[in-house]
Amino acid sequence: MPNSVNTNVGAMVALQNLNSTNSELMQVQNRINTGKKVASAKDNGAIWAIAQNQRSTSNSLNAVKDSLQRSQSTVDVAVAGGESVSDLLLQMKEKALAASDSSLDSASRTALNEDFKSLRDQIGKAVTNATFNGINMIKSGGATIAALADADGTSKLTVAAQDLSLGGGNVTVASTDSIGTQTLAQNMITTVSTSISNVSTALSKLGTGAKSLNSHLSFVGKLQDSIDAGVGNLVDADLAKESARLTSLQTKQQLGVQALSIANSSSSSLLSLFR
Incomplete structure (x- = not known):
């Protein structure tokens, strides 16, 4: 892979991984906040629909x-x-x-x-x-x-x-x-x-x-x-499981930030070739 100051592939990969980790972390935090693994239709449409029908029966x-x-x-x-x-x-x-x-x-x-x-x-x-x-x-x-x-x-x-x-x-x-x-x-x-x-x-x-x-x-x-x-x-979340996953994702997030920082610094190393 050629060294380029225009395209930093390592930084792009690191950023994609960090965004993925942030998305998972947000999902886990939402589950902890609501106590539900399926809080809305966008979480799991089929399960949400089944649960909603059963809630209707219970309310009736x-x-x-x-x-x-x-x-x-x-x-x-x-x-x-x-x-x-x-x-x-x-x-x-x-x-x-x-x-x-x-x-x-x-x-x-x-x-x-x-x-x-x-x-x-x-x-x-x-x-x-x-x-x-x-x-x-x-x-x-x-x-x-x-x-x-x-x-x-x-x-x-x-x-x-x-x-x-x-x-x-x-x-x-x-x-x-x-x-x-x-x-x-x-x-x-x-x-x-x-x-x-x-x-x-x-x-x-x-x-x-x-x-x-x-x-x-x-x-x-x-x-x-x-x-x-x-x-x-x-629909209820397993809070013990989500708590363990939260710790894991927080660690992964920190590593992702560090990886992105390293990838971003790789371009500056090219300057040494021209000294």
Whole structure:
């Protein structure tokens, strides 16, 4: 290779190597700063696209969890209201049984009847107040819950409403029923017993629905954690490895600067030929 003051091939090669080292060093520093080996599409387009799609799924699962939690709270309130109705029916049966005694005097029968009607009216209040977020599952024409079950919104987890209102399909005690006479009290025992059985069945369905919502919520949480871990495996940088590489590249950079300096000084050595 001829010696020339116009073209310094050694300096050009040294500069190319130094630029390459600087580029790698910048990449490593960016990974350390962000904690990611794929922080944008230009780092690795295919991996970035896969990770972005998985992030979309994970973010969508937040909406699924919110829907399941709201539904769970709605069902819990409905169950609490239903349990109150069941407890009130148990007390009403006790009053009806006591009022069926033919030996009762008028004052006692009247007192029992007043207690019965008070308990009956409390059922109506319990049903009306069993509302969460504007949704009541146990009133007449109550709302059926249909919670989101997947990230696409194509699957729903349904919990059917249960009518526990007075005079409805489950509570057969009417809003005007009383135990003012022995005959009414005797008949009411059967009516209340049937209502107790119906309400127990309805509460069983609500309880099963609440358990399903809780189980699916737990599953969705684990699924989201798995997806997030998978995204991390795709894009997160190994900081221990990057730290070791940073030290290596910094040393390489210093050597490159020195090599470029040596290559640049080679031209000046030609002057000695003309002395």
